Amino acid sequence: MTTDSVQTLLVLGASGDLTARLLLPGLAGLLAGGAAPGLALVGSGTDDWDDERWRSRVTESFAAAGGDPAVARVAGTARYLRADVTRPDDLRRLLAACEGRVAIFFALPPAVTAAACAVLADIGVPAGTRLVLEKPFGTDAQSARQLNELLSRLVPEDQVHRVDHFLGKSTVLNILGLRFANRIFEPLLSSAHVESVDIVFDESLALEGRAGYYDRAGALADMIQSHLLQVLALLVMEAPPTLDAREFRDRKAQVLRATRLWDDDPAACSRRARYAAGAVDGRQLPAYADEAGVDPARGTETLAELVVAVDTWRWAGVPFRLRSGKALSATRKEAVITFKPPQRVPDGLTGWNRHDRLRIGFGPDRLHLDFSINGPGDPFVLDPVTLDAEFGPGDLPPYGEVLRGVLEGDPTLSVRGDTAEECWRIVDPVLAAWRSGAVPLLEYPAGSTGPADSLLRADA
Numbered sequence: 310m311t312t313d314s315v316q317t318l319l320v321l322g323a324s325g326d327l328t329a330r331l332l333l334p335g336l337a338g339l340l341a342g343g344a345a346p347g348l349a350l351v352g353s354g355t356d357d358w359d360d361e362r363w364r365s366r367v368t369e370s371f372a373a374a375g376g377d378p379a380v381a382r383v384a385g386t387a388r389y390l391r392a393d394v395t396r397p398d399d400l401r402r403l404l405a406a407c408e409g410r411v412a413i414f415f416a417l418p419p420a421v422t423a424a425a426c427a428v429l430a431d432i433g434v435p436a437g438t439r440l441v442l443e444k445p446f447g448t449d450a451q452s453a454r455q456l457n458e459l460l461s462r463l464v465p466e467d468q469v470h471r472v473d474h475f476l477g478k479s480t481v482l483n484i485l486g487l488r489f490a491n492r493i494f495e496p497l498l499s500s501a502h503v504e505s506v507d508i509v510f511d512e513s514l515a516l517e518g519r520a521g522y523y524d525r526a527g528a529l530a531d532m533i534q535s536h537l538l539q540v541l542a543l544l545v546m547e548a549p550p551t552l553d554a555r556e557f558r559d560r561k562a563q564v565l566r567a568t569r570l571w572d573d574d575p576a577a578c579s580r581r582a583r584y585a586a587g588a589v590d591g592r593q594l595p596a597y598a599d600e601a602g603v604d605p606a607r608g609t610e611t612l613a614e615l616v617v618a619v620d621t622w623r624w625a626g627v628p629f630r631l632r633s634g635k636a637l638s639a640t641r642k643e644a645v646i647t648f649k650p651p652q653r654v655p656d657g658l659t660g661w662n663r664h665d666r667l668r669i670g671f672g673p674d675r676l677h678l679d680f681s682i683n684g685p686g687d688p689f690v691l692d693p694v695t696l697d698a699e700f701g702p703g704d705l706p707p708y709g710e711v712l713r714g715v716l717e718g719d720p721t722l723s724v725r726g727d728t729a730e731e732c733w734r735i736v737d738p739v740l741a742a743w744r745s746g747a748v749p750l751l752e753y754p755a756g757s758t759g760p761a762d763s764l765l766r767a768d769a
């Protein structure tokens with residue numbers, strides 16, 4: 310093993326939900342594939358745990374990777390240090406316990422992450438340290454800018470990883486490959502041919518005990534500001550000359566800078582709603598307002614919709630409708646590109662009654678192309694058909710892909726600081742309109758398809 314390969318992943322928030330459920334299983338997948346051979350794992354939290362307790366948590370979360378020796382080595386040598394990360398002496402002690410290059414994963418409540426970063430900015434971090442921050446990154450454009458300023462005092466931007474588990478490497482590459490590695494789709498992807506785009510992330514999952522975080526975030530910040538605008542950027546960006554982190558992230562940032570609310574009208578271009586009592590998949594759910602830990606007076610939305618325009622030569626005039634909601638009747642995770650009708654269907658051909666559509670599914674990652682052809686029987690009558698393809702699974706779970714970028718020092722998948730601010734710049738006026746009461750908080754029964762007054766295309 311070279312000295313260069315020795316590095317420590319320092320997990321702040323070792324006892325938390327994210328660490329056990331997503332981060333550690335992702336790490337196990339990565340290690341089982343032979344990555345990060347010299348990795349040491351240090352966990353920390355305010356709980357009175359010892360090494361044994363932490364190792365058993367790690368082993369439990371690593372279980373899916375089987376008995377891989379590299380995985381077992383990391384679990385068996387993991388160390389735990391009790392610390393309050395808002396205290397300078399505790400953070401100094403944690404950093405002193407790390408060997409080689411350090412990656413600090415802030416699996417902490419956002420306010421604690423910001424406080425820990427402020428302390429680190431005073432005490433400093435070893436050269437080469439990478440910082441991994443979970444979403445939400447700030448609560449608006451101003452707080453995101455302040456957090457960015459703080460981080461810039463700590464390490465260079467390329468060593469800051471603002472995590473977006475949603476856009477793992479395989480999903481990003483699926484979209485880029487679909488758009489830029491053939492001559493079929495890309496020439497059609499512009500306002501000349503596209504009528505509208507819907508990006509939808511509907512979940513049948515409800516609050517699932519996450520009121521502590523979710524009730525202060527809501528669907529707009531939880532999903533649209535943080536994840537769906539990133540999907541939008543991938544769908545509309547110009548082709549990067551290479552997949553180098555700088556080129557790729559520059560292209561994303563450019564289109565997000567050109568994105569604005571439809572008609573610049575935050576009230577007309579947005580919807581918000583929260584679920585009332587109902588049943589999802591036979592499971593009876595209370596109204597969101599009655600869920601444990603929820604303060605109904607906050608008026609937190611569990612479903613948000615937003616229509617934006619991308620003011621570029623290619624996309625001007627095309628509405629992009631973004632929506633995400635919880636406790637809905639069915640899970641639907643896809644981007645749907647609806648094409649304009651054919652310029653003219655020749656007289657004599659009948660039956661065209663459905664727009665051509667390209668559907669890109671996220672989980673499972675699939676592609677569907679809906680269009681009309683001459684079907685069986687009468688050749689003068691068109692029938693709707695769908696061509697399907699699977700993108701195939703990536704070799705790692707999303708957090709494995711995120712951690713690979715962190716441990717290999719590759720910021721490609723990380724959300725760059727200016728981009729995080731830009732996403733808040735887009736949604737801030739909507740949050741202000743909601744706070745002022747300009748947009749009513751609608752209700753939909755859990756297990757329904759959402760409020761009737763949706764901005765999505767009804768036929769998509």
Ligand SMILES: NC(=O)C1=CN([C@@H]2O[C@H](COP(=O)(O)OP(=O)(O)OC[C@H]3O[C@@H](n4cnc5c(N)ncnc54)[C@H](OP(=O)(O)O)[C@@H]3O)[C@@H](O)[C@H]2O)C=CC1
Pocket residue numbers: 321322323324325326327328353354355356392393394395415416417418419421443444445522
């Ligand atoms: N859970 C999820 O599915 C997802 C979570 N996230 C994000 O991940 C982050 C963590 O979320 P989650 O794991 O759910 O939260 P949890 O509340 O489950 O865990 C938070 C952790 O932070 C620790 N902690 C709190 N204050 C301090 C402190 N002063 N010093 C040291 N440790 C402290 C807690 O330890 P203790 O209890 O001992 O104080 C606990 O281990 C959040 O930013 C969240 O938005 C993002 C996507 C999904």
Ligand SMILES: O=C1O[C@H](COP(=O)(O)O)[C@@H](O)[C@H](O)[C@H]1O
Pocket residue numbers: 475512514531532672
């Ligand atoms: O980041 C989040 O994502 C999940 C949905 O993503 P998935 O990969 O778990 O399907 C969402 O449920 C959660 O509210 C949000 O914080």
